[in-house]
Amino acid sequence: MPCTPRTPAVNLESLRAAVQRLEFKAAYERLCGKNVLFPQAFHCTGMPIKEAAAAAAEAAAPAAVVEKADPTKFVSKKSKAAAKKGSGTTQWQILLQSGIPEDQIPEFRNPGHWLDYFPPLAQRDIAHMGCGVDWRRSFITTDVNPYYDSFVAWQFWTLHKAGKVIKDKRLAVFSPLDAQPCADHDRASGEGVGPQEYVLIKMEALELN
Numbered sequence: 001m002p003c004t005p006r007t008p009a010v011n012l013e014s015l016r017a018a019v020q021r022l023e024f025k026a027a028y029e030r031l032c033g034k035n036v037l038f039p040q041a042f043h044c045t046g047m048p049i050k051e052a053a054a055a056a057a058e059a060a061a062p063a064a065v066v067e068k069a070d071p072t073k074f075v076s077k078k079s080k081a082a083a084k085k086g087s088g089t090t091q092w093q094i095l096l097q098s099g100i101p102e103d104q105i106p107e108f109r110n111p112g113h114w115l116d117y118f119p120p121l122a123q124r125d126i127a128h129m130g131c132g133v134d135w136r137r138s139f140i141t142t143d144v145n146p147y148y149d150s151f152v153a154w155q156f157w158t159l160h161k162a163g164k165v166i167k168d169k170r171l172a173v174f175s176p177l178d179a180q181p182c183a184d185h186d187r188a189s190g191e192g193v194g195p196q197e198y199v200l201i202k203m204e205a206l207e208l209n
Contacts (some may be wrong), residue, residue, distance in 0.1 A: 016129065026132060042122065055104075
């Protein structure tokens, strides 16, 4: 289950929909006598958490008190990006609506704090759902976990040496600021925007007598 970047509190409806399917399948296979491994990891790779931390550093405390959102109610938004942002206009308000005490919000200026704060909350909620997760095998992605990071690097280098991974060309959204391609989940804004294709037609203009 990914640690949601822009809306830091894990959405209970999304969590339940994703985990319940896995729990049902794992429990069924156990009843069939199989030895089932049901681990749970937290995907924290990418730019969204870093960008959210930067936004928290830039945002100031709002003058008005923002009402705390009810985490037990899920309201569908028109887009994934809108659902992540919620009704808050700044990162400070988003964190405040998620139930985080205002005096703790400055700590979220550090991207590493997000990785320390939210996975235990997700683990707590999954445990309350009664899921048979083997938490001994839980881990967080990124180089925060050096074992995971080195394992992924080893996989890619091994595949590269075997000729299974090559460098190729494809259409991608390019960031002039970072001078590199910027994937959908690596953007602070503009999720869902893909490469634009244009057709240019060159026409000769004739002079009229």
